[in-house]
Amino acid sequence: NAGVMQNPRHLVRRRGQEARLRCSPMKGHSHVYWYRQLPEEGLKFMVYLQKENIIDESGMPKERFSAEFPKEGPSILRIQQVVRGDSAAYFCASSPTGSPLHFGNGTRLTVT
Amino acid sequence: DQQVKQNSPSLSVQEGRISILNCDYTNSMFDYFLWYKKYPAEGPTFLISISSIKDKNEDGRFTVFLNKSAKHLSLHIVPSQPGDSAVYFCALYNFNKFYFGSGTKLNVKP
Numbered sequence: 001n002a003g004v005m006q007n008p009r010h011l012v013r014r015r016g017q018e019a020r021l022r023c024s025p026m027k028g029h030s031h032v033y034w035y036r037q038l039p040e041e042g043l044k045f046m047v048y049l050q051k052e053n054i055i056d057e058s059g060m061p062k063e064r065f066s067a068e069f070p071k072e073g074p075s076i077l078r079i080q081q082v083v084r085g086d087s088a089a090y091f092c093a094s095s096p097t098g099s100p101l102h103f104g105n106g107t108r109l110t111v112t
Numbered sequence: 113d114q115q116v117k118q119n120s121p122s123l124s125v126q127e128g129r130i131s132i133l134n135c136d137y138t139n140s141m142f143d144y145f146l147w148y149k150k151y152p153a154e155g156p157t158f159l160i161s162i163s164s165i166k167d168k169n170e171d172g173r174f175t176v177f178l179n180k181s182a183k184h185l186s187l188h189i190v191p192s193q194p195g196d197s198a199v200y201f202c203a204l205y206n207f208n209k210f211y212f213g214s215g216t217k218l219n220v221k222p
Contacts, residue, residue: 004155033210042118042214043156043201056209091155093210100146101203101210103155 002026005074006092006104013082013111021077021107025094032075033101034067037089046090049075082111115139116204118213125220131189133216135202138183142204145178147187150199150215159200160187192220 005024013019025032034046045059049069060067064082069075079086089108093101117136125131133147144163148156162169162176162185169176175188185202199215 006155031208035212043212045209045211048208093155097208100158100161101156103148103157105153105155 004092004094004102004104006090006107008107009105011107011109013109015083015111016081019079019082019086019109019111021079021090021092021109023075023077023092023094023104025075025092026102029094029096029102031095031097032069033093033095034075034077035091035093037091037106039088043091046077079109082109084111087111116202116211116213118202118216120216121214122217122219125192125218127194127220127222128191131187131192131196131218131220133187133189133200133202133218135185135187135213136183137185137204137211139204139206140180140183142206144205145176145185146203146205146210147174147176148201148203148212149196150201156201189218192218194220194222196220 032049035043037043047060047067048056064080066078087110089106091106093103095101115138146161147159149159150156160171160174160176162178167178177186197220199217201215202213204211
């Protein structure tokens with residue numbers, strides 16, 4: 001049973017470009033969470049999704065950021081028109097209902 | 113809105129001694145509490161958890177204590193080993209959301 005798979009591991013984008021981060025949850029997990037870790041900081045909640053539904057996006061910036069978890073395929077975190085402040089490690093986690101989260105190894109986004 | 117606080121950004125302990133990591137929270141409405149461990153360039157991995165109806169849970173060298181009246185959670189590692197050197201996050205769970213602290217970097221010296 002493969003763990004949570006995130007790709008790419010490293011992503012470099014120039015200011016103004018779009019970044020797409022993908023996450024395949026563990027088999028059988030229907031809950032997906034995205035967290036962001038800025039340098040020297042903790043994990044900040046961004047969004048919680050179930051299949052085809054956004055349950056809680058209270059941690060997502062209002063502009064440029066969006067997330068989806070389609071019926072088929074991975075969850076996608078999309079950042080449009082990236083800025084230097086978006087540089088961070090983005091972690092995806094999945095779980096069955098109410099169980100501890102299983103994290104992927106993250107995508108490290110660098111905006112130049 | 114910072115519901116979970118880890119006030120010590122770092123901790124250094126000698127191998128074989130006890131490591132105590134602390135976490136404070138503000139909201140009483142959490143169902144259970146967790147500790148995660150994170151190595152550089154990897155995702156956090158689940159370590160141990162405790163239900164809100166308990167005050168202690170033990171798993172090998174790791175023990176988590178919950179003091180609900182003080183809204184305080186702690187993780188004890190004994191004996192500490194160099195391989196325990198990592199960043200430790202406490203997390204609180206309620207209504208399908210997990211709230212994480214800012215982490216404590218533990219360094220276990222050989």
